[in-house]
Every structure is written in C-alpha cells, then in structure tokens.
Amino acid sequence: MPTSGFDRPTPSSPPVPAVLRLAQTVMHGRWRAMGEDLYREVASLARARVGVEILVSGCRDGVTAVWLAARTGAAVTGLDPDAARIARAETRARATAGVAPSYEVGPLDDLPHENAVFDAAIGEPSIASAGSPARAVAELVRVTRPMGHVVILLPTWSSDVPGGDREAFVERLGLRPYLLVEWKQMLRDAGAVEVVVQDWSDGGPAARASGNQPTVPQLTWRQKAHIAARALRRRGLRAARMSVQREAELLQELAHSRAIGFHLISGVKWAQTKQT
Secondary structure, three states: OOOOOOOOOOOOOOOOHHHHHHHHHHHHHHHHOOHHHHHHHHHHHOOOOOOOEEEEEOOOOOHHHHHHHHHHOOEEEEEEOOHHHHHHHHHHHHOOOOOOOEEEEOOOOOOOOOOOOEEEEEEOHHHHHOOOHHHHHHHHHHOEEEEEEEEEEEEEEOOOOOHHHHHHHHHHHOOOOEOHHHHHHHHHHOOEEEEEEEEOOOOHHHHHHHOOOOOOOOOOHHHHHHHHHHHHHHHOHHHHHHHHHHHHHHHHHHHHOOOEEEEEEEEEEOOOOOOO
16 A cells, blocks of 8 residues: 555654553543534534434544434444454443444554445544554545545644654654644545534633633652653653653643644545545
C-alpha cells in the first residue's frame, strides 16, 4: 500500500504506562463529556433514522453506536481494531434494552466491506490512531453509498505547538492530531464534497452555557515516583525532577485544550467518486 504525507511516523519509546493511561483518560473524558449535544449533532449530520445503515469506525467501547441505534432506530455497525474493546461494546449493547448494533474487529485503514454499502459512515477520534489516517478517511468514503454522508470526529492541533510537544502528546494519546486544513484535505482527496466544519474544542453548547472549567488530574506519588525513577536511570537527578514537572504540564495542556482541539467535519460522497 502506498504511503502518504499523512501516514504516521515510527513512534519513539513511550513514557510510563500509568501516565499514558491517565493522559488518554483525560482526552477521551473531554470528548465523552460533550454527551448528548455531540451525539445529536452527529446523528443529524449522518441523517440517522429508521432504515438507514450506518458504520461507526473506531467505535471503541460502543458508546456512540449504542446511542445512535437506541435514539434513531438506524441499523448501526461498529468496528474497531481492538478485540477487547469490541467485547466491551457487545456487553454494553446486551445491557441496553431494545438496542442491537452489530460489531466487528477490523483495521480502520482497510475496512472489511465492499464499496458503497452504507448510507452513512462515522469516523470516531480513534481513526487518528490508524497507521494511515488518510487511508482511514478514504475508507469511510469508499464504503459509503453515492450522495451518502460521511462524518468524522477529529483531534486537531489548535495552536502553534512546538514539534517536541506534539510528539509528546502523540506518544501519550496513542493517536496523531492534524491541522484542521489537513483533515479537510484528506476528506476532499477521498472524493467528498460539501465539506462543513464545526469547532467543538470548547466542549459544545452545554459546556459554553455552564462555564465550567475542566478538572486537571493530579499525578499520584506513585506515578511521580515511576516517572522520576525512569528519568533518573537514563539522565540523572535534575532530569528526574524536570520529568515530573513536564508530565504535569502536559496533563494541564490536555485538560484545558490549549494544544489539541476537537472538530466535526462532514461531507457528502460525490456520486461519481472513483472506487479503489
């Protein structure tokens, strides 16, 4: 498969696993906190209703897929490359009366579907973790029927973040944001037209109305010890102290969204899009 300028470079060694999990929890918590407002907007953009077939790519534990199936009556298929996440999604669906999304395990940048089989396709933020995010976007368009809607929920670089900081965020989140203009170009290159962008970086209508500020998680003493010990072994005492401070600063950046924004981008698959 050919590579593109949007393919992910080889990652460096990850930081302390406990910090990785904490950073991921902070970011995904920000997205999930948008709740009903976000899901309703996604459903509207996808034209979700009874009789409509929808793919949710990068569905993780199935929250979006279950909401769409329960609230709109659409026939929803969720897909994720992680079998453990799909198992949790299936458990969630069984616990929700009257909801029956179907789930499958598969790569985000090589969907196991024929061309033009869904009325709409939704890409969750996890598509930014694909080996080739551009290919993952193109796959959403490929499996959508002509004149169907494609909706992607995406992390974006929201400010002029230095390159070293960007790579630090990528390591901790396990996904790679892009500039908004780059995500839009991926969608257009895949054959989508009528591309529309919504900025949800501040948490959407509910967050704006409440005025609540996100809580910055505090590193525990155990986490600080793990961070310091790793840095001490590699670079000495001064580096150990600075590493703890650095992790706290990165978590603050993630919680307050100064570095990473969040956008909804939607488009329509043009009727004459060439299938690959």
